[in-house]
Amino acid sequence: MAQEPILTARGLVKRYGRVTALNNADFDLMPGEILAVIGDNGAGKSSLIKALSGAIRPDEGEIRMNGKPVSFSSPMDARQNGIETVYQTLALSPALSIADNMFLGREIRAGGFMGKVLRKLDHKAMERIAREKLSELGLMTIQNINQAVETLSGGQRQGVAVARAAAFGSKVIILDEPTAALGVKESRKVLELIQSVRARGIPIVLISHNMPHVFEVADRIHIHRLGRRLAVIKPKDYSMSDAVALMTGAKTLDQAA
Numbered sequence: 694m695a696q697e698p699i700l701t702a703r704g705l706v707k708r709y710g711r712v713t714a715l716n717n718a719d720f721d722l723m724p725g726e727i728l729a730v731i732g733d734n735g736a737g738k739s740s741l742i743k744a745l746s747g748a749i750r751p752d753e754g755e756i757r758m759n760g761k762p763v764s765f766s767s768p769m770d771a772r773q774n775g776i777e778t779v780y781q782t783l784a785l786s787p788a789l790s791i792a793d794n795m796f797l798g799r800e801i802r803a804g805g806f807m808g809k810v811l812r813k814l815d816h817k818a819m820e821r822i823a824r825e826k827l828s829e830l831g832l833m834t835i836q837n838i839n840q841a842v843e844t845l846s847g848g849q850r851q852g853v854a855v856a857r858a859a860a861f862g863s864k865v866i867i868l869d870e871p872t873a874a875l876g877v878k879e880s881r882k883v884l885e886l887i888q889s890v891r892a893r894g895i896p897i898v899l900i901s902h903n904m905p906h907v908f909e910v911a912d913r914i915h916i917h918r919l920g921r922r923l924a925v926i927k928p929k930d931y932s933m934s935d936a937v938a939l940m941t942g943a944k945t946l947d948q949a950a
């Protein structure tokens with residue numbers, strides 16, 4: 694039996710005044726895959742991702758998760774439904790520790806009176822779980838869980854943000870340009886991390902302009918052009934230059950095949 698997609702969109706339209714950012718856009722994410730989303734500047738990738746993650750409401754169209762129609766009123770709403778989005782501007786608090794960042798907004802309270810009435814946090818439990826989550830994802834080069842996030846490298850910060858997204862039962866993780874600000878070595882780590890998240894069965898949507906990274910990790914590539922999905926290709930069937938030519942309109946699918 695063919696697998697059903699975990700997240701789909703049909704006919705999404707989003708207009709900003711006279712600009713049509715999404716023009717009848719479709720989307721399908723299969724369970725356990727890394728789906729890259731590529732497209733020229735202004736093609737509507739961010740708008741698509743924002744619609745899927747509750748940051749904007751599309752004017753038209755339908756989004757389904759596991760076959761059921763969903764309508765997210767906010768990013769928090771999407772998150773509660775299992776869609777975690779990691780933006781390039783990471784929503785981490787620099788002065789807080791790695792453990793505190795991982796539990797931001799979902800802190801564990803101490804048991805009994807101290808926790809219930811005095812709202813005391815169970816730091817030990819949060820540290821232990823944070824350490825476990827980071828080590829599961831192969832991120833234990835981060836030694837001290839109490840280290841402030843501002844003292845970490847860009848790649849390590851990205852790691853904490855992705856680990857946080859992967860740690861709490863999320864069903865889909867959307868990564869917006871996760872390697873854009875990183876050097877070669879750090880990018881490599883983040884790509885490995887993405888693969889280890891997939892290995893844990895969580896599908897990933899990877900928005901990226903970096904073709905070598907896309908071709909290295911993606912199972913399928915969604916090509917977005919002029920506000921809609923132009924095609925979905927497999928990296929082994931197309932060259933990078935053909936993917937770019939499709940994305941920019943320099944080639945049609947017939948010419949690239």
Ligand SMILES: Nc1ncnc2c1ncn2[C@@H]1O[C@H](COP(=O)(O)OP(=O)(O)OP(=O)(O)O)[C@@H](O)[C@H]1O
Nearest residue numbers: 709712713714732733734735736737738739740741
């Ligand atoms: N808040 C907004 N107000 C007005 N126009 C917008 C807004 N957000 C996006 N747009 C427009 O919608 C179109 C699609 O933008 P979007 O950011 O989705 O594209 P993108 O593919 O993510 O581009 P890039 O790769 O440059 O980030 C663009 O023409 C953009 O100017």
